[in-house]
Amino acid sequence: MTLESGEPKKPSQETLDALVRVVGEDYAIRDPEGMAPFLVEWRDRYVGKAALVLKPGTTAEVAAILKRANETRTAIVPQGGNTGLVGGQIPFESGHEVVVSLGRMTHVRDIDLDGNTMTTEAGLVLANAQAVAASAGRLFPLSLASEGSCQIGGVLATNAGGTAVLAYGSARDLTLGLEVVLADSSVWNGLKRLRKDNSGYDLKDLFIGSEGTLGIITAAVLRLFPKPAATVTPFAGLTRLGSAAAFFSRAYEQAGSALTAFELMPRLGLDFVLRHGADTRDPLRAPHAWYVLFELSSPREGDEVTRLAETLLSEGIEAKEIDDAVIATSLAQQNELWRLRELMSEVQKHEGGSIKHDIAVPVARVPEFIARANQLVELMIPGARPVPFGHFGDGNIHYNVSQPPSMDRTVFLANWETLNAAVHEIVLDLGGSISAEHGIGRLKRDLLRHAKQPLELEMMRKIKAAFDPNGILNPGKLL
Amino acid sequence: MTLESGEPKKPSQETLDALVRVVGEDYAIRDPEGMAPFLVEWRDRYVGKAALVLKPGTTAEVAAILKRANETRTAIVPQGGNTGLVGGQIPFESGHEVVVSLGRMTHVRDIDLDGNTMTTEAGLVLANAQAVAASAGRLFPLSLASEGSCQIGGVLATNAGGTAVLAYGSARDLTLGLEVVLADSSVWNGLKRLRKDNSGYDLKDLFIGSEGTLGIITAAVLRLFPKPAATVTPFAGLTRLGSAAAFFSRAYEQAGSALTAFELMPRLGLDFVLRHGADTRDPLRAPHAWYVLFELSSPREGDEVTRLAETLLSEGIEAKEIDDAVIATSLAQQNELWRLRELMSEVQKHEGGSIKHDIAVPVARVPEFIARANQLVELMIPGARPVPFGHFGDGNIHYNVSQPPSMDRTVFLANWETLNAAVHEIVLDLGGSISAEHGIGRLKRDLLRHAKQPLELEMMRKIKAAFDPNGILNPGKLL
Numbered sequence: 001m002t003l004e005s006g007e008p009k010k011p012s013q014e015t016l017d018a019l020v021r022v023v024g025e026d027y028a029i030r031d032p033e034g035m036a037p038f039l040v041e042w043r044d045r046y047v048g049k050a051a052l053v054l055k056p057g058t059t060a061e062v063a064a065i066l067k068r069a070n071e072t073r074t075a076i077v078p079q080g081g082n083t084g085l086v087g088g089q090i091p092f093e094s095g096h097e098v099v100v101s102l103g104r105m106t107h108v109r110d111i112d113l114d115g116n117t118m119t120t121e122a123g124l125v126l127a128n129a130q131a132v133a134a135s136a137g138r139l140f141p142l143s144l145a146s147e148g149s150c151q152i153g154g155v156l157a158t159n160a161g162g163t164a165v166l167a168y169g170s171a172r173d174l175t176l177g178l179e180v181v182l183a184d185s186s187v188w189n190g191l192k193r194l195r196k197d198n199s200g201y202d203l204k205d206l207f208i209g210s211e212g213t214l215g216i217i218t219a220a221v222l223r224l225f226p227k228p229a230a231t232v233t234p235f236a237g238l239t240r241l242g243s244a245a246a247f248f249s250r251a252y253e254q255a256g257s258a259l260t261a262f263e264l265m266p267r268l269g270l271d272f273v274l275r276h277g278a279d280t281r282d283p284l285r286a287p288h289a290w291y292v293l294f295e296l297s298s299p300r301e302g303d304e305v306t307r308l309a310e311t312l313l314s315e316g317i318e319a320k321e322i323d324d325a326v327i328a329t330s331l332a333q334q335n336e337l338w339r340l341r342e343l344m345s346e347v348q349k350h351e352g353g354s355i356k357h358d359i360a361v362p363v364a365r366v367p368e369f370i371a372r373a374n375q376l377v378e379l380m381i382p383g384a385r386p387v388p389f390g391h392f393g394d395g396n397i398h399y400n401v402s403q404p405p406s407m408d409r410t411v412f413l414a415n416w417e418t419l420n421a422a423v424h425e426i427v428l429d430l431g432g433s434i435s436a437e438h439g440i441g442r443l444k445r446d447l448l449r450h451a452k453q454p455l456e457l458e459m460m461r462k463i464k465a466a467f468d469p470n471g472i473l474n475p476g477k478l479l
Numbered sequence: 480m481t482l483e484s485g486e487p488k489k490p491s492q493e494t495l496d497a498l499v500r501v502v503g504e505d506y507a508i509r510d511p512e513g514m515a516p517f518l519v520e521w522r523d524r525y526v527g528k529a530a531l532v533l534k535p536g537t538t539a540e541v542a543a544i545l546k547r548a549n550e551t552r553t554a555i556v557p558q559g560g561n562t563g564l565v566g567g568q569i570p571f572e573s574g575h576e577v578v579v580s581l582g583r584m585t586h587v588r589d590i591d592l593d594g595n596t597m598t599t600e601a602g603l604v605l606a607n608a609q610a611v612a613a614s615a616g617r618l619f620p621l622s623l624a625s626e627g628s629c630q631i632g633g634v635l636a637t638n639a640g641g642t643a644v645l646a647y648g649s650a651r652d653l654t655l656g657l658e659v660v661l662a663d664s665s666v667w668n669g670l671k672r673l674r675k676d677n678s679g680y681d682l683k684d685l686f687i688g689s690e691g692t693l694g695i696i697t698a699a700v701l702r703l704f705p706k707p708a709a710t711v712t713p714f715a716g717l718t719r720l721g722s723a724a725a726f727f728s729r730a731y732e733q734a735g736s737a738l739t740a741f742e743l744m745p746r747l748g749l750d751f752v753l754r755h756g757a758d759t760r761d762p763l764r765a766p767h768a769w770y771v772l773f774e775l776s777s778p779r780e781g782d783e784v785t786r787l788a789e790t791l792l793s794e795g796i797e798a799k800e801i802d803d804a805v806i807a808t809s810l811a812q813q814n815e816l817w818r819l820r821e822l823m824s825e826v827q828k829h830e831g832g833s834i835k836h837d838i839a840v841p842v843a844r845v846p847e848f849i850a851r852a853n854q855l856v857e858l859m860i861p862g863a864r865p866v867p868f869g870h871f872g873d874g875n876i877h878y879n880v881s882q883p884p885s886m887d888r889t890v891f892l893a894n895w896e897t898l899n900a901a902v903h904e905i906v907l908d909l910g911g912s913i914s915a916e917h918g919i920g921r922l923k924r925d926l927l928r929h930a931k932q933p934l935e936l937e938m939m940r941k942i943k944a945a946f947d948p949n950g951i952l953n954p955g956k957l958l
Contacts, residue, residue: 114843193841197912205684256778257736299735362672364593394674433676462945
């Protein structure tokens with residue numbers, strides 16, 4: 001069975017020619033050099049091969065591609081901005097798969113200011129979607145490191161998260177409707193602009209996060225929000241890791257949905273940023289073992305959020321949850337603080353090899369998770385340097401571990417799977433998830449079989465078989 | 480095929496005896512008198528028959544019931560508080576179905592204050608869930624007319640909405656995890672307390688809103704929110720229906736998620752309330768054709784929301800969107816205003832027959848929908864009195880039509896299906912939904928076939944066949 005074997009059939013020359021005719025020669029790439037950028041994961045973790053890269057310009061073309069592919073059992077790898085972190089967008093090494101890149105489909109079909117929705121095609125770059133919303137006086141809140149190149153379709157296929165999930169939710173929560181081309185080439189027009197619709201099963205959420213294995217998302221109705229008119233960004237040094245949960249609760253209880261971000265950072269991560277990041281400086285006088293960077297926003301102008309930040313910080317100091325803090329109110333100051341957080345992932349490469357985990361546990365258990373995982377790392381690889389950081393308020397920690405300074409990089413990285421397995425044991429023991437926001441793709445496919453209940457995998461396989469009986473959509477990914 | 484025929488097999492005496500043994504004689508009802516309350520829809524719209532009513536006390540008992548039912552092809556009708564408005568919880572007239580009432584499963588398994596979650600069994604009454612959250616210093620925001628008797632399981636099976644959807648979302652948005660017993664008796668433990676989990680297909684949202692046709696929800700992890708510390712409730716007379724959208728936009732842009740309700744009411748509806756509701760009075764000096772009742776909330780004490788309400792009202796008056804308004808700040812005043820809204824459905828029965836619609840359209844198109852539907856009603860049944868009211872901010876209007884005062888009730892009600900069909904044409908033309916929050920159940924099953932695309936129905940049938948191949952779960956409902 002194609003679904004299980006992961007070994008797609010080699011398409012005939014006739015099939016390839018027919019697929020090229022769908023989009024036209026100008027938008028089909030056959031030569032290896034031209035295809036190369038679509039076949040390489042941006043950190044060089046995966047390098048695949050393809051029979052063809054197609055760049056359809058319309059939903060009808062996507063449907064025509066899938067019709068021919070389904071008839072000929074040709075495997076299709078849908079691709080957005082190629083920024084995924086789990087290899088879901090990269091074909092395997094067989095060279096038999098066809099990459100379908102949605103990047104030409106960038107049309108914004110509708111903006112409804114009263115209804116606070118925006119209907120856009122899948123190829124629109126996230127930053128452009130944000131800009132379109134902003135120029136209409138609205139906020140599209142999804143924000144993540146790759147926003148300059150990732151596309152709406154990929155963002156939805158992976159249910160992307162980022163820094164604004166705390167108040168606004170993940171990509172799933174920001175989507176009201178979808179247009180999807182199914183494996184058999186039928187087009188589902190589910191582009192409803194409705195906040196409430198209880199007429200049947202929730203098909204939309206089945207496609208969101210399915211990583212291109214159930215259908216190809218070609219357009220979406222996205223929710224818009226009032227633009228924040230006042231924002232402050234406090235940065236605080238915690239007295240100890242354990243007080244992060246208490247201080248988060250304090251902030252959430254008083255700010256509610258005005259608490260639009262709450263990020264955790266360790267001193268070592270800040271050290272890396274200060275060492276390798278240009279134009280960075282320590283915001284506080286003395287070093288602290290742990291920091292939180294949070295954000296308070298209001299759709300109204302005025303000093304309401306500044307006063308709230310001051311109250312929270314002084315209460316936090318009094319309760320000995322935090323030691324010291326600064327509040328950034330100007331945009332320049334805020335960008336400076338956010339840059340410390342944003343650089344944290346990137347600078348780790350200057351410190352040698354890094355073994356990564358994208359996990360979530362219940363918020364209250366984040367400190368326990370970090371303590372247990374750090375202890376485990378020290379036992380398994382003495383001298384290795386954990387850099388746990390990320391979206392504390394969502395219970396989502398990027399648990400990255402940098403190599404011991406003196407160790408050989410390759411020797412260190414050979415521990416990747418063993419360390420992953422051990423860290424994931426702790427995550428599962430705490431009721432967590434082995435993939436909080438990056439997805440499963442190719443990287444965590446085998447891990448999924450261990451992390452999920454057999455019943456969950458069975459339900460997923462039934463759905464896959466019902467929607468893509470020939471297994472042509474992104475085979476060997478996720479499931 | 481059981482799925483299509485809607486005519487379930489008559490269970491043998493042996494099967495019934497075995498089912499009774501699962502829960503014990505004390506929790507099985509066989510006599511018609513004892514079963515009666517479980518077989519009648521509360522407005523007497525549906526009166527069914529059953530072979531048995533079972534009241535399991537544990538998830539294991541639910542699983543044992545479904546094991547036997549699946550083996551013997553016995554149809555199961557899951558039931559919560561029996562408050563549904565579309566007949567989904569009532570068995571058909573064959574007398575061959577078995578009602579499984581979840582009302583004994585009321586245990587609150589966990590409250591996580593740092594993580595803001597509550598894990599509860601399906602039989603907990605919604606008002607009790609709200610009370611448990613409140614006594615822990617948190618808000619469970621789901622609020623609807625039947626909250627005193629509807630249960631969490633039913634609320635999730637129908638993805639219930641209510642008055643707080645605008646800021647907090649529907650039941651779906653308030654749920655992080657589920658425990659579900661599948662048709663083949665396997666138990667899915669999906670009780671994750673995670674805000675972010677991108678490890679595979681979104682199974683949870685498939686069960687939510689599936690009206691008991693894919694599995695029986697036995698427990699859920701619900702989201703909690705900070706308790707509002709300050710709330711104001713303004714009530715305003717609109718200059719005209721058309722200005723509702725502009726005034727809503729104004730309020731939403733400035734209040735953002737502090738706008739926790741925005742309800743529309745027509746003068747005729749208020750007249751009915753003032754005429755038939757005890758201890759009610761008109762909040763404004765002069766009558767207006769249309770009113771909005773909205774709510775602003777903050778997790779912080781202080782007069783912030785009062786000042787915001789004052790600003791919005793004075794701007795609205797200046798922009799000629801509203802004519803006059805009052806602001807309720809005390810709890811007593813707020814309850815008095817909310818009571819006008821809450822009585823609006825109930826008092827209609829004193830004005831003779833009422834033909835109802837629970838529809839949604841994009842927010843900006845609500846005034847257009849009402850204008851077109853009113854025109855249609857006047858054409859079809861001259862003198863009939865439309866009372867369109869409800870959740871304007873969600874685009875969800877309860878478009879109820881009271882009979883002409885002089886008309887015979889039965890003659891009027893004979894127009895039910897014809898009027899529904901005509902009003903739904905307008906809804907679909909405006910990109911709306913024929914069931915915004917009440918679901919499909921038995922009432923709208925035939926309508927669904929017209930309202931949905933054939934492809935949508937096909938996807939739903941595939942999912943149903945994959946999850947319940949013998950069609951034992953609530954057959955003849957929804958699909």
